[in-house]
Amino acid sequence: MELSGRSILLTGASGGIGSAAAGLLAREGAKLTLFARGPGPLEIVRRRIESLGGAAVAVSGDVRKPGDAARAVVEAVGRFGGLDAVVNNAGFGSLAPFRDGSETLLAEHLETNVLGTFRVSRAALPALEARGRGVIVNVASFAGRVGAPNYSYYNASKFALVGMSEAWRRELLPLGIDVVLVIPQAVETAFLDRMGRDRALGAGPAGTVVSPSAVARAIVAGLRRPRPEIYLPAHSRWLAAMNVLWPGLSDRIMIRLFRGPKVARR
Numbered sequence: 001m002e003l004s005g006r007s008i009l010l011t012g013a014s015g016g017i018g019s020a021a022a023g024l025l026a027r028e029g030a031k032l033t034l035f036a037r038g039p040g041p042l043e044i045v046r047r048r049i050e051s052l053g054g055a056a057v058a059v060s061g062d063v064r065k066p067g068d069a070a071r072a073v074v075e076a077v078g079r080f081g082g083l084d085a086v087v088n089n090a091g092f093g094s095l096a097p098f099r100d101g102s103e104t105l106l107a108e109h110l111e112t113n114v115l116g117t118f119r120v121s122r123a124a125l126p127a128l129e130a131r132g133r134g135v136i137v138n139v140a141s142f143a144g145r146v147g148a149p150n151y152s153y154y155n156a157s158k159f160a161l162v163g164m165s166e167a168w169r170r171e172l173l174p175l176g177i178d179v180v181l182v183i184p185q186a187v188e189t190a191f192l193d194r195m196g197r198d199r200a201l202g203a204g205p206a207g208t209v210v211s212p213s214a215v216a217r218a219i220v221a222g223l224r225r226p227r228p229e230i231y232l233p234a235h236s237r238w239l240a241a242m243n244v245l246w247p248g249l250s251d252r253i254m255i256r257l258f259r260g261p262k263v264a265r266r
């Protein structure tokens, strides 16, 4: 899809990946509806886009609230005459051992990463269908493909997001709507700091950190030329494949990389 003049709704637009994506999309000439909770940081991104000569509207809201998700779509359609694409990037992540976490922590992850994405996308679907074509980009995570010690609460939400996206892709393609999954390993943003990078990063390949601008470029590439999945770094796709083909071997590797307790070999 040629991005110039396209109306795009971007959630999590004030964060590390979101603000980098907003800048790139504005340079491509897209008309942006920027969505996140905090109005201050969102306004900074909107002004930066305006200073680049781009068109953007800021909508302060929470993806966990169905009314806010619907309002963002109404704003995008009202301001820019329709909607061509949605980038579901807003996300929440926190690490905890399974025994120390809580049902509340699990619900927080599911509310933002799964239900939030669901609500925004479902609210946007009629507007995308009205155009006769469209793209939904869901920013998942390598944690949506491979489980790791202390990640189970986040893993649960991102695995659900990946499965939901895969089903949408197969259901919506005949309607002219592409669904793209962007699957980054760790990204250098405040999100990683909040998770606690000592625990979040493993050894060797599990310690790879990519830049927010690399993820932003992947989002732009997915919008321009939709494809099912984009891994960052690209070779992490093979680790995800190994996890499916040889789960027992992957258990031993992941435990070692994340320095978990010794377990008996199965």
Ligand SMILES: NC(=O)c1ccc[n+]([C@@H]2O[C@H](COP(=O)([O-])OP(=O)(O)OC[C@H]3O[C@@H](n4cnc5c(N)ncnc54)[C@H](OP(=O)(O)O)[C@@H]3O)[C@@H](O)[C@H]2O)c1
Binding pocket: 011, 012, 013, 014, 015, 016, 017, 018, 035, 036, 037, 038, 039, 041, 061, 062, 063, 064, 089, 090, 091, 092, 093, 112, 116, 139, 140, 141, 142, 184, 185, 186, 187, 188, 189, 190, 191, 192
């Ligand atoms: N950083 C990583 O290591 C990493 C790795 C893989 C995947 N990801 C995924 O990449 C995405 C973006 O992450 P990031 O690293 O850019 O994080 P970030 O810097 O913390 O930004 C998160 C963005 O989402 C918004 N947001 C959070 N909860 C929201 C809610 N309930 N409603 C609306 N907006 C909400 C935040 O703004 P407000 O707080 O103001 O709402 C902010 O704009 C997330 O989905 C994350 O899971 C991140």
